[in-house]
Amino acid sequence: MAELVYILCGLTSLLCAIALWRGYRQSRARLLLWSCLCFFGLFINNVLLFLDKIALPDVDLSLWRTGSALVALLPLLYGLIWESE
Amino acid sequence: MNRLMQGAVVMGCVVIAMFFLRFWRKSRDRLFLFFSAAFALLAINWTALALTNADEPQTMLYLIRLMAFVLILIGIWDKNRAAAKAG
Amino acid sequence: MTDGTLPPHLLSFIATCIRTVVELEALLFLLHHAPRQFSADELARELRIDPQYAKQEMTDLAQHGLAELDPQTGHGKYAARTPELDQTVRELAKLYIERRVSVIQAIYNKPSDPIQSFADAFKFRKGKPRG
Numbered sequence: 001m002a003e004l005v006y007i008l009c010g011l012t013s014l015l016c017a018i019a020l021w022r023g024y025r026q027s028r029a030r031l032l033l034w035s036c037l038c039f040f041g042l043f044i045n046n047v048l049l050f051l052d053k054i055a056l057p058d059v060d061l062s063l064w065r066t067g068s069a070l071v072a073l074l075p076l077l078y079g080l081i082w083e084s085e
Numbered sequence: 086m087n088r089l090m091q092g093a094v095v096m097g098c099v100v101i102a103m104f105f106l107r108f109w110r111k112s113r114d115r116l117f118l119f120f121s122a123a124f125a126l127l128a129i130n131w132t133a134l135a136l137t138n139a140d141e142p143q144t145m146l147y148l149i150r151l152m153a154f155v156l157i158l159i160g161i162w163d164k165n166r167a168a169a170k171a172g
Numbered sequence: 173m174t175d176g177t178l179p180p181h182l183l184s185f186i187a188t189c190i191r192t193v194v195e196l197e198a199l200l201f202l203l204h205h206a207p208r209q210f211s212a213d214e215l216a217r218e219l220r221i222d223p224q225y226a227k228q229e230m231t232d233l234a235q236h237g238l239a240e241l242d243p244q245t246g247h248g249k250y251a252a253r254t255p256e257l258d259q260t261v262r263e264l265a266k267l268y269i270e271r272r273v274s275v276i277q278a279i280y281n282k283p284s285d286p287i288q289s290f291a292d293a294f295k296f297r298k299g300k301p302r303g
Contacts, residue, residue: 005151012154015161016294023293029286032293049147062140066090069131073097080104084286113235114291161294 010046034079041072091135098128119160126153189236202250209247
């Protein structure tokens with residue numbers, strides 16, 4: 001069940017990242033670039049969750065999981081603060 | 086270290102949710118409301134993880150994450166449904 | 173030639189509510205014939221555009237609180253949501269007659285709104301392009 005959830009969440013993040021990348025190509029609004037990076041990072045985060053549960057059960061990826069989430073949020077935060085006007 | 090990062094992630098999600106809320110008020114575009122709610126749920130998710138010291142895949146906490154991303158999908162669907170109606 | 177001669181509140185209005193010259197002309201047409209209602213076809217004939225496009229324009233104007241759409245007939249008429257908005261539209265109408273080029277330049281030179289661009293990125297069914 002969790003595996004399916006992480007796959008869905010990963011795909012949703014990827015969808016958002018792709019949509020935002022296309023939007024960035026069209027509008028050149030940098031907020032979209034940072035948002036795209038965030039959602040790509042969340043995609044990675046979901047992939048790591050999936051791997052942690054399924055593929056590598058004896059390896060503890062918890063630090064990487066949290067770290068990837070944090071790294072994902074940083075560009076969006078930067079973009080929202082500096083580029084949203 | 087994990088605790089510190091989890092706290093930062095929670096704070097990050099809260100701030101992002103508030104920015105999206107502000108965008109919603111400014112633009113009246115419902116999409117931002119969905120994104121705001123999604124990030125608020127992610128903040129709750131990470132808070133619960135930090136407080137309960139649980140491992141997300143082992144508990145049902147991933148359901149909160151699921152709700153957050155489903156909200157994003159609903160927001161996108163809602164946006165395109167409105168666009169199709171108006172067009 | 174710059175659009176610096178337009179007052180800031182009009183520039184702000186244009187930036188938020190007027191995407192194209194056609195949209196402005198639709199608004200001004202409805203204003204001049206207020207409170208008469210028009211169907212999308214009638215508006216399309218007047219502006220010499222596609223009726224689907226005219227329908228979209230009326231919907232956009234309604235969303236910005238500049239027009240009212242009859243829920244049953246789908247006909248639209250000018251209806252500014254607030255007196256300030258009405259005042260702004262009338263000022264813009266006057267300026268469009270006196271300084272048409274400045275107004276047109278203001279419409280096309282406005283900086284694109286990143287928030288709007290974010291929302292637009294998730295529109296997968298492309299309607300008419302945003303001006």
